[in-house]
Amino acid sequence: MDTDALTKGPSPKQQSPTSTSKSLPSPPTDRPLSFHNAFRVYHREQLSNSSVETPVFSPSTTTTTTATKDDAAPLRTLDDVRDQVAEKIAVRALRKVRLVDEVKVAVVLTFSKKDDAQFLRQVAEHLHRILALKEYLFAIATTGAGPTSLLICGSASVHVQRAALLASSKFVGRIQPLYDEGTRWIARVHKIGWTAYDEAALWDVMQKSAQRLIDPLLPPPGSRSIAQVLEGARTRLQRVSPQQAFDELHDAAIPMPVLLVDIRPQAQREQYGAISGSLVIERNVLEWRFDPRCTDGRLEIATRYDLRVIIICQEGYTSSLAAAALQDLGLLNATDVVGGYKAWKEAGLPVEIAPVWVAVPEV
Known part of the structure; x- marks a missing residue:
């Protein structure tokens, strides 16, 4: 047998008549594949590893979620x-x-x-x-x-x-x-x-x-006791004794009107007596009667700020606070009687005050 013929391959005459072009040599194995050829190799491997029961694109590579009737959200109630x-x-x-x-x-x-x-x-x-x-x-x-x-x-x-x-x-x-x-x-x-x-x-x-509760035994910051409030009010007043108040009421030389205002409630006046001729105005309406700025309920005489208003109460405590309140309104001549009606009576002053008629000069 001719060994050279075996190694050299078939002669051109032995080739198939349908072959019209010269066969190309196979590429070397160490040459990198092109993208197109690499994809063909990968696709061929996937086809060879697949079967009839297992498709090429199996659920392991592609996941598809399909809602079923059992997975549907339940209906909401009222x-x-x-x-x-x-x-x-x-x-x-x-x-x-x-x-x-x-x-x-x-x-x-x-x-x-x-x-x-x-x-x-x-x-x-x-x-x-x-x-x-x-x-x-x-x-x-x-x-x-x-x-x-x-x-x-x-x-x-x-x-x-x-x-x-x-x-x-x-x-x-x-x-x-x-x-x-x-x-x-x-x-x-x-x-x-x-x-x-x-x-x-x-x-x-x-x-x-x-709000958090404070200690009920401690006074809140900024608060004052009634003694402190009373003391503060009296520092603003030029308080008068019962006799001084009586004298002012009878002094025709004083240029401004002088009024003695009894602010005691009716029950105290009935129990302890009253001063006839005094102006009775209970404490709860005092400011409205004497405020010159107030047009509703103001006294006709209370149209000026220089009035001399002398407040009297039963013992001279409430009157101090009331006189200070009038000063806050602008009636700076307001004051009160030391000791109140009790001191007035103990001083032996009359409980009836005769009105003072001021002589009007003839024109």
């Missing part, structure tokens, strides 16, 4: 909707929070719902869940044409009870308590939210109820 609304109101309340002595307070007015009391309980539960570790005090009221509900809830029952008492005082005759559950207080309320006063009043209730 209770679910109400709970969602309650949660939204709780979140709305959180956005209105004010801080009072480290206590979060807020007021929310919302439209009336069916079964307001139970709905407000749901709101309170959401607030408690959100603010479980915080101090808070909230007022939530439903508004509408008829009677609606008011919820006061908080982290501490003492805050809630304070707020309930203050709210009852703010809305006298309009609140009927329904449930007192310690940290929740629910009441029926009439016509709340119809005016701007209602919301402002609820804010005032929340803020005052959340």
Whole structure:
């Protein structure tokens, strides 16, 4: 056998007649493949590794999520909707929070719902869940044409009870308590939210109820005792004795009008006696009778600021405060009688004062 023929391959005459071009030599194995050839090799390998049961693009390489009837979300009920609304109101309340002595307070007015009391309980539960570790005090009221509900809830029952008492005082005759559950207080309320006063009043209730209590045995800063108030008033006055007051009333040389004003209540005048000729004006209307700026209820003589007003009371305490109040109005000549009516009587002065007629010169 010719070994050279085996090694050299077939001669051109032995090639297939259909072959019209000279075959190309195979590329060396160490030459890198082009992108097109690399893709063909990869595709061929994937086809060789696949089977009829396993497609080329199996779920392991491509994931497709298809919702089924079992995976569909369940239908929402009316209770679910109400709970969602309650949660939204709780979140709305959180956005209105004010801080009072480290206590979060807020007021929310919302439209009336069916079964307001139970709905407000749901709101309170959401607030408690959100603010479980915080101090808070909230007022939530439903508004509408008829009677609606008011919820006061908080982290501490003492805050809630304070707020309930203050709210009852703010809305006298309009609140009927329904449930007192310690940290929740629910009441029926009439016509709340119809005016701007209602919301402002609820804010005032929340803020005052959340304030920390001071030591009840210590006076608040800036406060004064009645002795200090009385002393301060008397430092501004030139007080007169009963005799000096009597003399001034009979002194025609004084250029301005002189008035003796008895501010005692009727019961004291009936019990201890009165000074006839004095001007009786009880304490609760004194400023309105003598203020020159006041046009409603002012005395006809009280149109000038130089009046000499001498105040007398039973023992000379209330009169000092009253005279200082007149000085605050601008009546700087106002003063009072030392010792009051008691000292007047002990001095032996008459209880009836004859009127003094000032001679008017003829023209």
